[in-house]
Amino acid sequence: MYYSIRSLLLTLGLSLSMNAAFSQQDQRRDIDFQAMEPFQVFDNLYFVGIKAVASYVIETSAGLILIDTLDGFEGFTDHLLDNIREVGLDPNDIEYVFILQAHRDHYGGARELQSQLNAVFGSAEEDWQVIEDNLGDQAPRRDMVLRDGRSLTLGDTTIHFEHTPGHTPGTTSLQFSVFDDGTEHLAYFHGGSALRTDEPEAIQIFIDDLARIKTIPNIEVQIINHHDIHATGADDLFTRAERLQNRQPGEPHPWVAPNEFQRWLDELIADSYERLAQAQ
Ligand SMILES: [Zn+2]
DSSP: OHHHHHHHHHHHHHHHHHHHHHHHHHHHHOHHHHOOOOEEEETTEEEOOOSSSOOEEEEETTEEEEEOOOOOOTTHHHHHHHHHHHTTOOGGGEEEEEOOSSSHHHHTTHHHHHHHOOOEEEEOHHHHHHHHHHHGGGSOOOOEEOOTTOEEEETTEEEEEEEOOSSSTTOEEEEEEEEETTEEEEEEEOSOOSOOOOOHHHHHHHHHHHHHHHTSTTEEEEEOSSTTOSSTTSOOHHHHHHHHHTOOTTOOOTTBOHHHHHHHHHHHHHHHHHHHHHHO
């Protein structure tokens, strides 16, 4: 009797946890679950992503730049385009789409977007290779290769590209200016900050890049691609968005937090050195 109840409970527990695993999978693919209201972050920057992953539009005087394309699951691309319209922008004005890392939640929507937009799609060489290896003849068209140290100017806006591998082999990070009611702030967008390699040399390159990013003068704003990538104890993306929404006149913009960005880099460097020690 004891055993049968115990095994019944075990079976129940197992099926409950299996259900939880299934529903997490389902939630990842479920646009109704994932849907987020888009919002304006700065004069020229909009969040148009979903719960699980960000996508942003940078507005310039000569058109729009879309950063990352969400996963390609059913309904996701429509939601992305709806979000862009909802903040008052026209997806037909998208001139460039930059894919910052070769994971599906960032590039999965690219091919469908290419069928709907007349835009130039760019990613780093190494990540184009990953995308093309993963998707074969279903891969999105490769229009442009983002190279370390290069910049692109569209109208009044210049985006600076940096090769920051470690999450994927071709992770691209961006530097660009954001404007808060006309006041300029320099932003840094790390394209993939979770280390995904155990190769000591690759970890060292990741650390060296972070140390170099720390020395870039005047970075005041951190842009993130998943909601919880901030320094320990800092608010997450959506809590911060609420703070922005409730901001009173004269209060600082919640994204303008240079010390927090430096602290985030320090924590990531320390974590990465621990990984390096384990890898050696
Ligand atoms: Zn990733």
